Amino acid sequence: MDKVRAKKHLGQHFLKDLRIAEQIAKAVTGHHGAKAVLEIGPGMGVLTDFLLTGGWDLHLVEIDEESVAYLREKYPALIGRIIHADYLKTPVRDLLPEPYVVAGNFPYNISSQIFFKVLEERERVSEVVGMLQKEVAERIASKSGNKTYGILSVLLQAFYDVEYLFDVPPHVFDPPPKVNSAVIRLRRNEVSTLGCDEKLFFRVVKQAFSTRRKTLRNALKSMGVGEDFGRDPLLDLRAEQLGVPEFIYLTNNLQASWNQS
Incomplete structure (x- = not known):
C-alpha cells in the first residue's frame, strides 16, 4: 500500500506519533454506555489501529477517495463500515446505533462545523474525543470571563461537560501544521431541556x-x-x-x- 498524499484543500495533517494516537484512543470511554464509535477523517488509520484494539463498534467516515481506497485495503474487516462521504453532509442517524461516540483528528478547516453538527445530534452523540487546532479547543473549553469564551463555549457547555486533555505539537504530523493542536473530550451531561425556547x-x-x-x-x-x-x-x-x-x-x-x- 502506498502512502496517502496529504491534501491541503482538505486540511489533512496525518498524525505519525503512535503514542499520541494511543492516548486519544484511550480517552474514549463509551460514555452513557455507547459501543459505537464514528471516526472522522481517519486518513491512513493511525488512530483507527488503536480504536480497533478497544473493541468498539467502529465506523469510519472519510471524504478523501485516496484515503478510502487505502483504508479498505488495510481493513478488509471494516468493509461496509468505511463510509466515503463528507461527515457534515452525512445523515449519521441512518448509519449508527445510539448512543455513539465521535472521535478523530479533525480537519482544521471544518472543526467548528463538526461541533455544530454534534450539537444537532446531541441526543445521540454521548461523547466526543477530538484533536483540533489548539485555539479552537481552548475556545470550546473556556469558561465565562475569558476572552476565548464564545458561541461554541456556551452552546456546547449547555449540553456537554468539556475537558481539555493535552496539547499536541506540530512536529508529530506529516505535514506539520503551522499551529499547535490539542485534544479535548466532551461528555453529554444530564440536561434534557434547558428550560427555555x-x-x-x-x-x-x-x-x-x-x-x-x-x-x-x-x-x-x-x-x-x-x-x-x-x-x-x-x-x-x-x-x-x-x-x-x-x-x-x-x-x-x-x-x-x-x-x-
Whole structure:
C-alpha cells in the first residue's frame, strides 16, 4: 500500500506519533454506555489501529477517495463500515446505533462545523474525543470571563461537560501544521431541556457574541428588548461575562418581554 498524499484543500495533517494516537484512543470511554464509535477523517488509520484494539463498534467516515481506497485495503474487516462521504453532509442517524461516540483528528478547516453538527445530534452523540487546532479547543473549553469564551463555549457547555486533555505539537504530523493542536473530550451531561425556547437560546447566544465588545443591551437591540426587561442590570454586561444559566435567564426574559409588548 502506498502512502496517502496529504491534501491541503482538505486540511489533512496525518498524525505519525503512535503514542499520541494511543492516548486519544484511550480517552474514549463509551460514555452513557455507547459501543459505537464514528471516526472522522481517519486518513491512513493511525488512530483507527488503536480504536480497533478497544473493541468498539467502529465506523469510519472519510471524504478523501485516496484515503478510502487505502483504508479498505488495510481493513478488509471494516468493509461496509468505511463510509466515503463528507461527515457534515452525512445523515449519521441512518448509519449508527445510539448512543455513539465521535472521535478523530479533525480537519482544521471544518472543526467548528463538526461541533455544530454534534450539537444537532446531541441526543445521540454521548461523547466526543477530538484533536483540533489548539485555539479552537481552548475556545470550546473556556469558561465565562475569558476572552476565548464564545458561541461554541456556551452552546456546547449547555449540553456537554468539556475537558481539555493535552496539547499536541506540530512536529508529530506529516505535514506539520503551522499551529499547535490539542485534544479535548466532551461528555453529554444530564440536561434534557434547558428550560427555555432552545432555538431562541441559540439565536440569543449568537447575537450576543456578534458584537462581543458591546453590552448585551446594545448587542441585542435588533431583537427588540422590551422596556421593562431593558432595565435589567444583566444587560449592562457583555456576552463573555455570562454562563449558561444567565443565557437561559436572558432567553426567557427576552421572550417574556415580547409577550408583554
